[in-house]
Amino acid sequence: MRAIILAAGLGLRLQQPAGEQFPKCLLQFDGMTLLERHLQMLEAAGVEDVVLALGFQPETVRTELKRMGWPRDVEIVLNPRYDLGSVLTVHTVADALTRGGDVLVMDADVLYDERILSALVAGETVNRLLIDRDFETGDEPVKLCLKDSVPVELRKQLAVNLEYDTIGESVGFFRFREETARRFAEIVAGYVDSGRANMPHEEAVRDLLLERSQVFDTADVTGAPWIEIDFPNDVERATREILPQLQPLVSAPR
Incomplete structure (x- = not known):
């Protein structure tokens, strides 16, 4: 299984002070960057093949990898047009998507409990989505809608006539089987x-x-703490509400 971590963007909505802007994967919580948390949890879950899709300030991410003394090679792919959408970033890692095996596609700017990742990687080869039914309504969350357990919508804005029996927020992680990743x-x-x-x-x-x-199957992660960090108040909420709920990381031996 291979994990592709999307960490190319500018993160403009975070409103970092001029001259102090850095990739969101380097945000620290309890002294640990989001990037290090990703890598530790992936390794503990047995996922050692990791591809980092970078764009904005890639050298700062490389510096963080050296600082943490990460013992395994992390493949880095650069998107020089990181100012565009994440579709282009995914396109730059097309080789990692199509070289075989199940693939995880993960947003880098998520603080999450290991139960989230466990739900994603469990079992044999599979296509999997994650849904959190406990979410705040509004325009920002990406909604995942199901009808008879089949995904019928994945969008922030829903059509008024959409028929579904389950709705929740999509966690920014996806799992694809080999043939699905190619498609x-x-x-x-x-x-x-x-x-x-x-x-x-x-x-x-x-x-x-x-x-x-x-x-696709859908794993319900309702109740497991997580937050996508887009705005300054997300950082505050992550520190105040999410971090205290996280299970302690169990690092795989290096």
């Missing part, structure tokens, strides 16, 4: 070729779900 890469390439490189990669995932060419 996902094809859809992403279509976005780039048609001038839609500025789109979020969730739109390509949505297309994959709605074409019904692949079967």
Whole structure:
């Protein structure tokens, strides 16, 4: 199994002071960066093949990898047009998507409990989505809607006539089987070729779900603490509410 961590963006909505901006994966909570948390939990889960998709200030991320003394090679792929959408970042890691085996595609700016990752990687080869039914309504969360356990929508804005029996927030992590990852890469390439490189990669995932060419299961992670960090108040909430709920990390031996 391979993990692709998307960490290319500018993070403009975080409103970091001028001259002090840095990749969000380097945000620290309890003295540990989000990046180190990702790597420790992936290794503890047995996922040692990690690809980092970088763009903004890649040298600072490389410095963090050296600082933490990470013992395994982490493949780094650069998206020079990181100012565009995450579809383009996913396109830059197309080789990692298509070289075989199950693939995890993970947003870097998420503080989460290891139960989230355990739900994602459990079992044999599978396509899997994560849903949290306890979420705040509004325009910001990416909603995942199911009807008879089948995904029928993955978007921030829902059509008024959409029929579903389950709704929740999509955690920013996806698992794809080998053939599904290849199809996902094809859809992403279509976005780039048609001038839609500025789109979020969730739109390509949505297309994959709605074409019904692949079967997905959904793991319900309601109750497991996590937060995607986009705005300054997310940092405050992560520190105040999420961090105290996290299970202590159990690091795999290095």
